[in-house]
Amino acid sequence: MEYRTTRFSLPTSSPSLKKPIINSSNLTSLSINSFNSSYIPYYDTYPENLTISLELFQSLSIERLKILKTIEQVLTRLNTTLSTAPTNKKDEIEKLLRKELKDKLNYLKFMIFPSFTGASSADLQNDIISHYILRLAFCPTEEERRWFITYELELFRYRFQVLTKSEQLNYLNDSSSNIKQFYELVTDEEKKHYKDSLISSMIIKGLVNTTTIAKSFETITYFRVRFQHVPDLVRKRSCFLAHGYAYVSDNDIISFVLQHFRMNISYQMTCSSKKYESMQQIDTRIELILKMLRKKRIHGTHTTMTAFNETEQTETITFEMLNGLSKRSFPLCMRYLHEQMIQQHHLKHLGRLQYRLFLKGIGLSLDECMKFFRHEFVTNGSMNPAQFEREHVYNIRHAYGQEGKHTSYTPYSCMKIIQDPPPGVNEHHGCPYKHWDSATLKHRLAKDYDINEETINDILDKTKQHHYQIACQIYFEYQHKVKNYGVGINHPNQYFHESRKLLTGATTNQNNTPQI
Amino acid sequence: MSNEEKQQDTQEAPVTPWNLAIYYRRIFPSHIYCKWLAYGEPAACPQFSQREFSFTLENDVYRRYLSFSNHIEFEKELIKMCPEKIDIGAVYSAKPKDHKMLSTAQFYPIERELVFDIDMTDYDDVRFCCRGADICSKCWTLMRFAMQIIDRVLHEDFGFEHRLWIYSGRRGVHCWVSDQTARELQSSTRQAIVEHITVINAGKDSSKRVTLYTPLHPSLQHAREIILTEFDGYACLEQDFLGDDQRIERFLRLVPDDNILFYIFKLTERWAAFKQHTDGMINSVTATNKFRKAAYTTLIDEIMFEYCYPRLDANVTKGMNHLLKSPFSIHPKTGRVSIPIASDALPYFDPCKEGSVPKLSELCQQVEQLPKQNEDIENGKTNIKQKDFNQTALKPFIDIFSRFVQRSQTSKQDETLAKSDFNTMLSGEI
Numbered sequence: 020m021e022y023r024t025t026r027f028s029l030p031t032s033s034p035s036l037k038k039p040i041i042n043s044s045n046l047t048s049l050s051i052n053s054f055n056s057s058y059i060p061y062y063d064t065y066p067e068n069l070t071i072s073l074e075l076f077q078s079l080s081i082e083r084l085k086i087l088k089t090i091e092q093v094l095t096r097l098n099t100t101l102s103t104a105p106t107n108k109k110d111e112i113e114k115l116l117r118k119e120l121k122d123k124l125n126y127l128k129f130m131i132f133p134s135f136t137g138a139s140s141a142d143l144q145n146d147i148i149s150h151y152i153l154r155l156a157f158c159p160t161e162e163e164r165r166w167f168i169t170y171e172l173e174l175f176r177y178r179f180q181v182l183t184k185s186e187q188l189n190y191l192n193d194s195s196s197n198i199k200q201f202y203e204l205v206t207d208e209e210k211k212h213y214k215d216s217l218i219s220s221m222i223i224k225g226l227v228n229t230t231t232i233a234k235s236f237e238t239i240t241y242f243r244v245r246f247q248h249v250p251d252l253v254r255k256r257s258c259f260l261a262h263g264y265a266y267v268s269d270n271d272i273i274s275f276v277l278q279h280f281r282m283n284i285s286y287q288m289t290c291s292s293k294k295y296e297s298m299q300q301i302d303t304r305i306e307l308i309l310k311m312l313r314k315k316r317i318h319g320t321h322t323t324m325t326a327f328n329e330t331e332q333t334e335t336i337t338f339e340m341l342n343g344l345s346k347r348s349f350p351l352c353m354r355y356l357h358e359q360m361i362q363q364h365h366l367k368h369l370g371r372l373q374y375r376l377f378l379k380g381i382g383l384s385l386d387e388c389m390k391f392f393r394h395e396f397v398t399n400g401s402m403n404p405a406q407f408e409r410e411h412v413y414n415i416r417h418a419y420g421q422e423g424k425h426t427s428y429t430p431y432s433c434m435k436i437i438q439d440p441p442p443g444v445n446e447h448h449g450c451p452y453k454h455w456d457s458a459t460l461k462h463r464l465a466k467d468y469d470i471n472e473e474t475i476n477d478i479l480d481k482t483k484q485h486h487y488q489i490a491c492q493i494y495f496e497y498q499h500k501v502k503n504y505g506v507g508i509n510h511p512n513q514y515f516h517e518s519r520k521l522l523t524g525a526t527t528n529q530n531n532t533p534q535i
Numbered sequence: 536m537s538n539e540e541k542q543q544d545t546q547e548a549p550v551t552p553w554n555l556a557i558y559y560r561r562i563f564p565s566h567i568y569c570k571w572l573a574y575g576e577p578a579a580c581p582q583f584s585q586r587e588f589s590f591t592l593e594n595d596v597y598r599r600y601l602s603f604s605n606h607i608e609f610e611k612e613l614i615k616m617c618p619e620k621i622d623i624g625a626v627y628s629a630k631p632k633d634h635k636m637l638s639t640a641q642f643y644p645i646e647r648e649l650v651f652d653i654d655m656t657d658y659d660d661v662r663f664c665c666r667g668a669d670i671c672s673k674c675w676t677l678m679r680f681a682m683q684i685i686d687r688v689l690h691e692d693f694g695f696e697h698r699l700w701i702y703s704g705r706r707g708v709h710c711w712v713s714d715q716t717a718r719e720l721q722s723s724t725r726q727a728i729v730e731h732i733t734v735i736n737a738g739k740d741s742s743k744r745v746t747l748y749t750p751l752h753p754s755l756q757h758a759r760e761i762i763l764t765e766f767d768g769y770a771c772l773e774q775d776f777l778g779d780d781q782r783i784e785r786f787l788r789l790v791p792d793d794n795i796l797f798y799i800f801k802l803t804e805r806w807a808a809f810k811q812h813t814d815g816m817i818n819s820v821t822a823t824n825k826f827r828k829a830a831y832t833t834l835i836d837e838i839m840f841e842y843c844y845p846r847l848d849a850n851v852t853k854g855m856n857h858l859l860k861s862p863f864s865i866h867p868k869t870g871r872v873s874i875p876i877a878s879d880a881l882p883y884f885d886p887c888k889e890g891s892v893p894k895l896s897e898l899c900q901q902v903e904q905l906p907k908q909n910e911d912i913e914n915g916k917t918n919i920k921q922k923d924f925n926q927t928a929l930k931p932f933i934d935i936f937s938r939f940v941q942r943s944q945t946s947k948q949d950e951t952l953a954k955s956d957f958n959t960m961l962s963g964e965i
Contacts, residue, residue, distance in 0.1 A: 219751065220753060246692075250726075256752050262691070
C-alpha cells in the first residue's frame with residue numbers, strides 16, 4: 020500500500036538506472052552553475068542522454084572513490100570530522116588531504132585543487148558523472164549508502180569552505196537549484212528587532228567575545244530557514260529560534276547547504292535502492308564495475324575493515340577458553356566486559372549487546388555463547404532458569420540471526436563504540452579510553468592490568484588528545500611486546516585477529532569474498 | 536459492604552481486572568481518543584490502522600505490534616483484552632500486526648508525535664523530600680518548572696501549536712506534540728531538539744554538570760526567568776537545599792573554590808549570603824584573576840539550572856518507534872488515570888493535592904452508583920458510554936482532551952498548506 024508518497028517528491032527528475040549515455044552537446048541539461056564560476060554542482064539532476072566510454076566510466080568512478088576513501092582515512096587517523104573539528108584542526112585535515120592526494124588525481128583534480136580560473140564544463144561534467152556512478156554503486160544497502168553520504172558530505176564541505184563569501188551567496192542564489200525556495204534573507208528591520216537575541220545566540224562555548232560580535236553584527240547577513248534544515252545548529256544551540264524558524268548567519272550557512280545536499284542524496288538513493296532491487300539486470304560490464312567499486316570500498320586499504328568475514332576463523336573457540344583469551348587477546352573494552360560478566364554474573368543491556376556480538380565475531384558459536392551466558396547468569400548468578408529462558412534466549416539467538424529479522428548483526432566497530440551513548444551507572448560497555456575518566460583508567464591499568472607506568476602515561480596522553488584508537492594500539496603493542504606494529508586498531512574483532520595472528524602464527528585469509 | 540470497607544479493598548489492589556473491565560466499557564473515551572489518532576482523516580485511515588499499540592496484560596505479558604483497522608475494532612479489542620496498561624508507538628509503513636511477514640524495507644516507522652518523558656527519579660540527587668517513585672508537592676515544583684520551560688521552547692522557539700501535557704499517573708509527565716510537522720520529524724532532528732533543550736550533562740555524577748556562557752542563549756534566558764520566579768521559595772524553604780552538612784557538601788562541588796566560610800553562614804540566609812559573596816567576587820576580582828572571575832559570572836545561573844532545569848529521557852524523544860504510555864491509560868501501580876493537564880494550568884497543576892487525579896476505583900464506584908438504566912450496556916450501544924464518563928470525576932479531563940483534539944483538527948488544513956514545500960527536503964532518513 021502506498022502511503023502518501025507525494026509528500027517527499029522533489030521537483031527534480033527522478034533518478035533512473037539507465038546507463039548514462041552521454042552526449043556532450045546535451046550538457047545544458049545538467050544544472051551546472053558555471054556562470055558563477057563556482058566549482059560545485061548541485062547534483063540534483065540525473066545526467067541523461069549522455070554517452071561516455073566504459074574506460075572513462077571506470078576511471079572516473081575509481082578516482083572519486085579514491086578521494087572519498089582518502090577523506091575517510093584522514094579523518095579516521097585524526098579521529099575527527101570536518102564538521103566538528105576546530106578551525107586549526109580543519110587546516111590540518113585539509114593539508115593532509117591535499118598531501119595524500121597530490122599527484123594521484125587526473126580528471127577530478129580540480130575538486131581538491133581548485134584553480135583561480137574556475138572549473139571547465141568538462142570538469143564539472145566529470146564531477147557529476149562520477150558522483151552518480153558511485154551513487155548507483157552504493158545505493159543497494161543502508162551501510163553503503165550511509166558511508167557514501169558521510170564522505171560525500173565531507174567532500175562537499177571541504178569544497179564549499181574554499182569558496183569566498185560572495186561565491187557562497189551566489190551558490191545559494193542560483194535559480195537553477197531548488198535550494199532557493201528553502202530560505203529567506205532576514206530584512207534589516209527584523210535583524211534590528213532581534214538584535215540582542217541574535218547576538219546572544221552566537222556565543223558558543225565562550226569562544227567569541229561579545230563586543231567583537233556586536234561590532235561585526237552590522238556586516239553579517241542572516242538567513243531565515245526552517246529549524247529542521249539546520250539540525251546541527253539547533254543541536255549546538257548556536258542559532259536563534261523563533262516560531263519554527265532558525266536565524267542563521269552567513270558564517271553558519273554551510274550547515275543549511277549541507278543539510279539540503281544530504282536530504283537530496285539520501286532521499287534519491289533510497290528511491291534508487293528500491294529500483295535496484297527490482298532491476299533484473301544491468302549491463303554485465305557495468306555491473307562488474309559497480310561490484311568492483313563496492314569491493315574496493317571495503318578492502319581498498321588496511322585501515323578500513325568495516326566488516327568481518329565470520330568464516331575466516333582458524334580456531335574453534337569454546338566458552339571455557341574465554342577467560343584465557345580475554346587476558347591475552349581481547350582489547351581492553353572487551354576484557355573489561357568479560358571480567359564484569361565473571362564477577363557480577365550479569366551485564367546490562369548495552370554491555371550484553373557489545374560483548375555478545377564481539378564473541379560472535381571471534382567465532383564463538385551460538386551454542387557456546389548460550390552456554391556461556393547461562394553459565395554466568397544462572398549457574399553462577401542468581402537468575403532463575405525460567406527468567407533466563409524468557410528474557411535472554413531470544414536475544415542471544417537474535418544476535419546470531421536465528422530470530423526476528425534473521426539478520427546476522429555485525430560486531431560493533433571502534434567508531435560505533437566510541438560514538439554510542441556512554442555507559443551509565445553500573446554499565447560497563449563503551450570504549451575505556453573514551454568513556455573512563457583518566458584517573459579511573461590510570462588506576463585500572465596499573466592495578467588490575469599491571470601495565471608499567473611509561474605505557475600508562477603514553478595511553479593517557481593519547482586519550483587526552485582524543486586519539487582513543489591509538490591508545491588502544493599502545494595497549495596492543497604492550498600486551499604483545501611488539502613495537503610500531505603498524506596496524507591501526509579500528510575494530511575490537513580486528514584487534515583479536517591481529518592478536519591471534521601474532522600469538523599463534525595463524526594466517527588469516529585475506530581474500531574475503533565480497534559482501535554483496 | 537459499607538463504603539469504608541470498599542475503600543479498604545481498593546487500597547489493597549488499586550487495579551483489578553473487574554475495575555478495568557468497567558473502565559474500558561463505560562468510561563474510557565475511545566471515541567475522542569481514536570479521533571485524535573486519526574488526525575482528521577476517516578476512521579479507517581492509515582494514520583490509525585497502521586499505528587502501533589502495545590497492551591500490557593496480566594502478569595506482565597507484553598503484546599507489541601497490535602493494530603486496529605478502525606475505532607470500532609479498537610474498542611472491541613480493548614474491552615476484550617482489558618489491558619493493565621496501554622502504550623502508543625509509531626505509525627508504520629504497513630499494519631503493525633502484519634510486521635512479521637514484512638522486511639525492514641517494507642516495515643518502518645513513518646510518523647510519530649514528538650514526545651517528551653520527564654521522570655522524577657532523574658532528579659533524585661537534587662531533591663531531599665522524596666526518593667525514587669515517591670513524589671510530594673515540594674518536589675513536584677521541578678515538574679512544573681520542566682513543563683513550563685519545555686512548553687515555552689516548543690511553542691515560541693519551535694513554533695509547535697498542539698502540545699498535550701499528560702500526568703503519567705505516578706511520578707512524571709509526558710508531552711505529546713501533535714502538529715503535522717512534528718509528527719513527520721526524522722529521528723536525527725528529534726535528537727537535535729532534545730540536545731537543544733538539554734543543559735545538564737548526565738553521567739558525571741561527581742562534578743559540576745552544567746556549564747553556561749554569558750550571555751545566555753535566548754532560550755535559556757527564558758528558562759532562567761521561569762526558574763527565578765520560584766527558586767528562592769522552592770530551594771531554600773521547601774527543599775532547604777543548604778540545610779545540613781551533606782547538602783552543603785553536594786552544593787560545594789559546584790563552587791570553584793572550597794569556601795569554608797560558608798559553613799558558618801547563618802542557617803536561614805545561606806543562599807542570600809552566597810549570592811552576595813558571588814557578586815562580590817565578580818566585581819572585585821582584579822584583571823589578573825580573569826579565570827576566577829569568569830567562573831563566578833555564570834555560577835548562580837549554573838547552580839539554579841543544576842537544581843531545577845528539566846532532565847529529559849532523551850531516548851524516548853529520539854526514537855520514532857519508542858513506545859510511550861498512552862493518555863487515559865491506568866497506572867498499574869497507583870490506579871491513577873493518566874490525565875491531560877490544561878495548558879494554562881502547567882504552572883499550578885499538583886497531583887499530590889487530594890482529589891486532583893481520579894483513581895480507577897473511584898471512577899468505577901461513581902459509575903456503579905448511577906441509576907439502573909445505564910447498566911445494561913451490553914445490549915445498548917448508543918450514547919450510554921458518553922453519559923457515563925460525563926458523570927464521573929474524569930469529565931473535566933476529557934473536556935481538556937476534547938478541546939485539544941478539536942483544535943488539532945481544525946488547523947489541519949492551514950498546516951498542510953503552510954508546510955507544503957518544506958517537507959520535500961525532509962525526506963527519507965537513511
